[in-house]
Amino acid sequence: MINYTEHTLANGLTVLAHHDIDTRMAAVNIVYKVGSRNENPDKTGFAHLFEHLMFRGTKRIPDFDKPVQEACGENNAFTGNDYTDYYITLPAENIETALWLESDRMTGLDITKKALETEKKVVIEEFNQRYLNQPYGDMWMLLRAMAYKVHPYRWATIGMTPEHIAGASLGDVKEFYHRWYNPSNAILSIAGDISEERAIRLAEKWFGGLKGEKLPVRRLPVEPLQSEARRLEVVRPVPATSVTVAFKMGGRLDRNFFDCDLISDLLAGGASARLNQSLVKEQGLFSAANAYVSGDVDPGLFIITGHLLPGVTVARGEAAIWSELDKLKNIPVSDYELEKVKNKFEANTIFGELNVMDKAMNLGFYKMLGDMSLLNGEVDIFRSINAGEVIEAARSTFRPETSSTLIYHPEKH
Numbered sequence: 001m002i003n004y005t006e007h008t009l010a011n012g013l014t015v016l017a018h019h020d021i022d023t024r025m026a027a028v029n030i031v032y033k034v035g036s037r038n039e040n041p042d043k044t045g046f047a048h049l050f051e052h053l054m055f056r057g058t059k060r061i062p063d064f065d066k067p068v069q070e071a072c073g074e075n076n077a078f079t080g081n082d083y084t085d086y087y088i089t090l091p092a093e094n095i096e097t098a099l100w101l102e103s104d105r106m107t108g109l110d111i112t113k114k115a116l117e118t119e120k121k122v123v124i125e126e127f128n129q130r131y132l133n134q135p136y137g138d139m140w141m142l143l144r145a146m147a148y149k150v151h152p153y154r155w156a157t158i159g160m161t162p163e164h165i166a167g168a169s170l171g172d173v174k175e176f177y178h179r180w181y182n183p184s185n186a187i188l189s190i191a192g193d194i195s196e197e198r199a200i201r202l203a204e205k206w207f208g209g210l211k212g213e214k215l216p217v218r219r220l221p222v223e224p225l226q227s228e229a230r231r232l233e234v235v236r237p238v239p240a241t242s243v244t245v246a247f248k249m250g251g252r253l254d255r256n257f258f259d260c261d262l263i264s265d266l267l268a269g270g271a272s273a274r275l276n277q278s279l280v281k282e283q284g285l286f287s288a289a290n291a292y293v294s295g296d297v298d299p300g301l302f303i304i305t306g307h308l309l310p311g312v313t314v315a316r317g318e319a320a321i322w323s324e325l326d327k328l329k330n331i332p333v334s335d336y337e338l339e340k341v342k343n344k345f346e347a348n349t350i351f352g353e354l355n356v357m358d359k360a361m362n363l364g365f366y367k368m369l370g371d372m373s374l375l376n377g378e379v380d381i382f383r384s385i386n387a388g389e390v391i392e393a394a395r396s397t398f399r400p401e402t403s404s405t406l407i408y409h410p411e412k413h
Helices: 046-053 065-070 092-107 113-132 139-147 162-166 170-180 196-207 255-268 274-282 314-330 335-351 356-369 378-384 387-397
Strands: 005-008 014-019 025-032 074-079 084-091 186-192 230-236 242-248 286-293 301-308 403-410
Touching (some): 005 196, 014 196, 025 092, 025 356, 046 074, 046 084, 046 113, 065 074, 065 092, 084 092, 084 356, 092 186, 092 196, 113 162, 113 170, 139 230, 139 242, 139 301, 139 403, 186 196, 186 356, 255 274, 255 286, 255 301, 255 314, 255 378, 274 286, 274 301, 274 314, 314 387, 335 378
Parallel strands (some): 014 186
Antiparallel strands (some): 005 014, 025 084, 025 186, 074 084, 242 403, 286 301
């Protein structure tokens, strides 16, 4: 259970504070409600580019990392489809260092042509290394482009192409910064050995003087219902043939999301899960098989993927995957198997609340989602799912006409 106090500053900044008496540390987490879904189709990758630019310093603080290190802290960030997250952990007595740094770069980032060109090169190199020059690296790019036709989830967080980053002008970048990086589009969460009242006061002290901007309303295109199966087969320098099948599923606040999340654990939640037992151990078709959900705010993807063993045809591997899905549609899950998955989810949730950084991140994440009841309520939702609901979710989700299949074939030498 994570207890917290919520407060909104006059400039629109949302502040969440949790007093953790079991640690001498503190965590400062800031969620900016901007991800790749907020980009224009002809200017993608900007959200991720800003994750890099935000560490380039401001006019007042040219070196962001040095004060963090001097305060015995650590910091990092990550970008998703729906939001960007920045976090700092440090001894609780040094918390004002983190608040000073974050408030300064929220509106005072020093975006110079030199800094931009440097980070553009870094991001383009990351694009090449992680997505274009790595086996199966472009899987998410190919899969998203196949599964989505109009929604901005159709490109990966890194962007649609390195050319969009290369062509980003100083004006484009500054416009993106001023549009999305301001108090009214941010969530500040503070967790640690500091009273919630003091945390709120410090938020007022360091962020209250910043000017909030009214965000423009942007209506994202609704992805049309998929009515026929999609398929793409590519040849790449990969070590083994792989089969990946993706299905549309509910968004993060939909009941279907929790059903699918539980089903993904039934299929791939450990060595004793169904895919590993059937496809890898018993039938000997795959060297490894996995299932997971994308976890997007808007309707996302349920992905099943595996690498075929030598001599196994694609048709046989696909048939085996569909056979496992058909079992979920027609055979009730046993009480034992269902309880095992629920217990594992509850254990992971508990472990995810032990670290002060995780608590701060959870506060920001669920506020970003728009339903704070999920902060302490997801275990109860999982506990309420029964075998009949699993069957119904499998039948509504795993339909051939809503599938997108991606096959990687190794290059022939």
